[in-house]
Every structure is written in structure tokens, then in C-alpha cells.
Amino acid sequence: MSKSINIKLRVWRQASPKAKGAFENYELNNVPTDSSFLEMIDMLNEQLIAERKEPVTFDHDCREGICGMCSLYINGHPHGPDQEVTTCQLHMRKFHDGETITIEPWRSRAFPVIKDLMVDRQAYDKIMQAGGYVSVNTGGVPDANAIPIAKPIADEAMDAASCIGCGACAAACKNGSAMLFVAAKVSQLALLPQGKIEAAKRAKAMVAKMDELGFGNCTNTGACAAECPKSVSLTHIARLNREYLCAKFKD
């Protein structure tokens, strides 16, 4: 049976990219513990609208943990205190009555704030455009079963490919590095015969773009993997490093 709790919120409000932001305090009562965290923010926004105030702007879309749009920094953790969930799948039962919850946007140089809790993550798209693909056109490809792929390899590629591009890894990293994001794609495609052909070129191009866009360096602290809602493993970073070094060595 669902319970309700009363909570206090400290929410980052910032009118525009260049405006000076600040925390605002709100109180919210009778929050059902079966609600998701974003449904709690919906309630806050309904309350603000009723008071003729501007609601809090935040990114969200699928609300089932897969689109990677939601991006809240809750009590010092990307996607909050629960493990292996995005913000939209965090539920209020993880908080207790009377608790103060601090909500911030992703804090990372490469993800500037647009408004309130919404940030600009186009940098991730740009890294993908630098080489996160196999260069095949539509049509003229071989039969899907023409190249067998060992199940453990296919499974590992799938694990890497489960990255949702939310940005929690870079937001969690003290250096603001996007290594786990880049590694997930490089690793997925390097593991598969279809992606192997361009593996070296891809690793170099994606890492160069990441550096160019202002992401920091990886110092193997592992915060990214610990906070990743999809449990993308650090071993992919090792594979990226291997691909990258081999590619550089050949140059």
C-alpha cells in the first residue's frame, strides 16, 4: 500500500544560459511514495503553476529509463541515490518523510545549462558524428547470417551498446571526462566484425573530438561506471585505450 511523505526541496533555478543561477527552496506535501521522482517534480510544478509562478524546467521524455533524456543531479549523485536507474525510474520510496532533497543540473563544462535543470548535451552527438558508426549505406549488404558471431562476443557488444547517452558518466567524473560514453561505442563496434574494419580510425576520431569539445581526461577513478544507470563496465575503457594505442602506434 502506498504511503505519502512531506519533503523539502532545494532546486537549482537559472533563467537562461548566461543568467546567474541560485537554489530555491520549496516544500511539497503528500507525495505518494509509489510516485517516480519526476512525478514528484510534476507535483511541484502543478503547485508552482497554481501559485502563478514559473514551473521548473527539466529534461524528460520516455519515463521508462531508456531514452536518456532525464538528467538530474540528486543529493550529489547523477540520477540520485538508487543504483542502476535513471532519474525517471527513481521512486519516492527511496526518500523519507521530512527529508531535504537537493536537485541540480548536470555539472560539467561540456554540458552548459540551458535553463534551470536542463543542459545542452549536443557534445555527445558531435562525438558520435566523428565516427560512432559503421560506414555502410542502405542496401547492398550481405545476409544477416553470413558472418557468424560468437555469442559471448555479441553479448558483450550488447552490454556496451546499452549506453543511453544520458551524460551521467561525464557529470559524475571529477575531470568531466566522457571516456565511458566514447568507450561504450568504440568497444561495441570494435567487438563486432562489421565494425572492426574501421576500429582504429574510429577510436582516434572519437577521442580527438571528445578532447576538442572540452571534456577532461580519464584518470581511472571509476565514478562513471559506479553512477552509470545502465552499468556500462570500465572494461570498455580498457578496450578503448587498447584500440587507441594500437591505432597511434601504427601511425
Added chain:
Amino acid sequence: MSDTKKFTTIVPEGQLADKWSNYKAHQKLVNPANKRRLDIIVVGTGLAGASAAASLGELGFNVLSFCIQDSPRRAHSIAAQGGINAAKNYQNDGDSVYRLFYDTIKGGDYRAREANVYRLAEVSNNIIDQCVAQGVPFAREYGGLLDNRSFGGAQVSRTFYAKGQTGQQLLLGAYSALSRQISKGSVKMHTRYEMLDVVVIEGRARGIIARNLRTGKIERFFGHAVVIATGGYGNTFFLSTNAMASNGSAAVQIYKKGAYFANPCYAQIHPTCIPVHGESQSKLTLMSESLRNDGRIWVPKKKEDAEAIRAGKLKPTDIADDDRDFYLERRYPAFGNLVPRDVASRAAKERCDAGFGVNNTGLAVYLDFKYAIERLGEATVKARYGNLFQMYEKIVDENPYKTPMMIFPAIHYTMGGIWVDYELQTSIKGLFAIGEANFSDHGANRLGASALMQGLADGYFVLPYTIQNYLADQIQVPRISTDAPEFLEALKDIDKKINKLMSIQGKRSVDSIHKELGIVMWDFVGMARTEESLKTAIEKIKAIKKEFWANVYIPGKADDLNGELEKALRLADFLEIGYLMALDGLNREESCGGHFREEYQTPDGEALRQDDKFSYVSCWKYTGDDSDPELLKEDLTYEFTERKQRNYKE
């Protein structure tokens, strides 16, 4: 109702299996030098939009792509879980292009166009090849070959999958192809943009008006052709499995410019969603249909057991096997738990209405993996469905390995949509609709794992051909200035609409009105409809529309990032769609697929079609804000299949 007119659609000559080949052999093409001079606007970056934009860019067209999210990778196709169908027959279990075609036509309750559906089945195999070449990590057998699973409405295993994240992997494949074209400059990407209108010049689509959601600025874009790939309108119901921003606005905009809206009443209620938890619920989460491969659906046999469970006095695990009613297996021995979605949803509703529902609301049934775990072991079940079980546990806070899942039907997909011809062109020249946004391939009910197939078929393998047949005549048309009077006129209308919305300054939030619409849709235009319920819905929707335009409150400014204004613009259009759905449902005096009229059922409670009267596509033509639309009827003829009462019992 206004006068009705019948028409037929031209499909290529020949036997079913030859039609698409004949079309491709005789269509007009555009040469490479001319492709560069032609601009194509593609709105939406889901499976259909992203695959179309990437493929058209590869061909050499100049593509402008638009999405409302911050990245094209986030379109709601990403959330499709279970799989994608193809007629590969890798399992040697009797599958073929014809059988996939037949299952799809039958599954759609004989309300789709034969030639379109056959083409879909025909290109399905190319899709799997394409995705594997892109590096999509489909599930594989130990021998290294691709694995398949079964889905509802089929007796073969033809569904390819990537864990429970097939939509994600297919979309990321299309997104990577799109990213490659963006880097080459053949596609110009516009993220956080929302289309507000189509611009029609001399009867042809020539561009769009879109709002930059970051700045609130209204911008104009020219295209020699415009492609709508904006998905379905399930969010009319407020609570659905769609993403929060999924909307039907592009469809309504082009409908108001003359594109027909086809079969709006065909909406799919998905049988396996997580039940509603309470008032603050913002969306519903689907549990993949693939779970019905190994999960068994049941409710208690005895009413007193159901009552005790609802009161919290009994647990589902307390009910002995003999006291469980596996109602799908009981009613449909041949297909069992794998009957099509509409059949499974109605059967759940029937049991709950009869007082056998569980959960404290009585609006849920069980999906039980106890038997699968006994048969296969927990490790195998975990390997197949682990991520879905984890998702369920995070949301409901119960462990589905130990206690059965609770599920209930929810609005999921809309088979209706913008009317298109065989070339996927709408009734406005140069305006195309692909993927869920069009009405074309699923008839009155879509089979599981067929949405991904249709989205990618349209985007990779159909539109890139058919759009050239149109554009071949357009190579002499210069790029038209966005200062042309038609652009300025459309802009003026939008400014007027937005100013009106902003000036109401009433007392109701957008969501509060949307929730009210959703309740009316669910109660009166939901799983079971009657003449009376639909008439009630029409009156209620009119009243909600009036309330919206008189009493909505939108804070903030129009020329700034403003989420409430975005939602209000979408709700204005959902109100139009809700009305159309009810009107169409009222007109269609039969039951077929997802449209169930209680007056028309067999003695066993199955959908009863009226082929003599309703073997047509309902095409609604806009006639103005103050009058009902005109109904045109595209005649559906079945040359190659014999229409039967659907039977999943034997």
C-alpha cells in the same frame, strides 16, 4: 454526417509478389546531379524518420531533419522492447514472405491494403541484413547465428531481438547512419525544434514552420518535399506508454491543410503494462509482449480469492494451481498466452469487469513466471528477461522471480493516422507520412514486433524509392524563398494561435485539462465502445475543448523556452484527435481489431466485423473548425486473401 464518397487507390499491376518489383522497375528516378539541388524536410527521428533521413542523405539529397528532443537518439522508438519481425525462416519452422503477409493482414482484422502489407513483408528481410551490417548486436545462438523468439498472432518464431532493448538498438543503428550523414553535411540536423505547420504552395507541400524550443523563436524552412515521421497519437489518453512529448500535432496540422486523417479510432491497447499506482501517475510502462512467451496469465478462479487478494488478506502465491484461471489458455487453446494484443486486452478487461481482477484497484491480472522458472531455471529466465524484471521491480517494488507480475492493458500504439497512398504520399502532393504517423499497414490491429519492422521498412526501403517518383518532376523547381506569402501567412496564423493561448490566463494548468480528456477517452473511447459511450465522449470532449480555450493558464513568455506553452499547443491538437477518434468510432458500426463496439460481437465475445458495410478506410477530410469533417471511403478489396472471422482457438 456529410455526404460520403468512395474511391480506390492505385496499386501497381500484377500478382501480389510482383507489384513492388514492377513499381521499382517503372518508377521515375532523379539523377545524382539533380539530387543535390533538391531539399527534403524530414520531421521526426524515430525509426522511420532517422532511417529515411539517413538513406535520403546517402542518395545525395539535401536533407533537413528535425526532432523535439535534445538528440535524435531519444525518439520514442527507443523504448520498443521485444523485437522486430522478418520472414527469414532461419528457424526452418515454415515461415515465408507470404505467411508474414498473411499473419499481418489477418492480425489487422482485414482492414489494411493487401499490396502495402505484402511489400512490408517482402522488405522485412532486408531490414535485418541492414541492421546487422550497422553493428546492431542482435541476440545470437551459441553457433553464432541469429536467435529468434515468438510473438503474438504468429505460429512461427520470426522475431529478432536485442535483449529487451530491440527498439533502442535499432534506433541507435539508424541514429549512427544519420550521424554519419550529418558529419558529411548531407543532413542538417535541428534538435529541440517542434513543427507547427506545413506550408502548401499551389497545392504542394513546400516547407514547414517550426518553433525553436530553446529560444521560442518561430522559424521557416523550405523543402521540395516534406516527410512526416512524428509517430502516433496515443497520448490523447494522457496516460499511455508513449513518451511525454510524443504528440499528434504534426498530423493535425497537415489534416487541417487537407491531408486525410484515416481510421482515427484504431488504437491499440497493449495487454501487458504495469498498472496505475495513483493520481500522480504521469505515464504507463509497458512490459514487453515477449514475456508472454514464457509467462502465464491468470486470475483467481474463485471470486472470494480475488476479493481477499484485493483486501491484502491473500497473496497470489497462496492460490493453488487448481484455483487459478489461465483464461487465455482456456479460451484460446491454439494460441494460448500468445493471442494478438487486442484479444488479450479484452480478455483481461472481461475478467476484471466480472470481478476477478487483482491489485487493490481490481484492475490487474497476473503474469506468472513460476512455471517458466520450474521448467527452465531462474538463470535462463533471467538471461531472457532480466532487464524487464529489473524494471518491474524498480517501479513496483516487488520481485517478479518470487511473486507474479501484475499487469493491465494501456494505450500503446495507434494504427490510424495520416492517410497515404501506395507511395506513402498523403492527399497533399509532396507531403509524405511514414512509420506510425501513417495509417497504412496494420489495419485495425498491429501485431507485436511489427511497428519496428514498418518504421524501418518505410524509412530504409520504401520512401527512398517512392519519393523519387515525385521529385523527378520537381528538378526544375528552384528553392522558394521563405518570405513567400504562403510562408508569411502560415506564420501569421501561428502567431495568432500562440498569442491567443498566452492571453487566456485562466485558472487551469495544461496537465489538469489533459488528464480530464484522458479519463473521457479511457472511459468512453477505450477498450469497449458503444454508440452511447461515443456520443457521450463527443459531448464531453466539446466541453473540455471549450474549457481549454477559455480557462487554460500558461505561465512565462511565448518567445522563450516555455514547456507549458509546448504542452498547451499539443493539447489543443489532442482535443481535435480525441474528437475525431470518437466520431470515427461512432461511424464504424462493427468491431474489428482494436476497435470493439459492444453491439457487434460473436456469442463468444469476439470482435464481429461487418464486411459488407465497413470494408473501407475511413478518411476524414477537414472542413473547418466549426463543422464536422467530411467522410471519404477508400474501398478495401481483397484479391489474394479470403477474409475470415479471426480465430485463435484452433
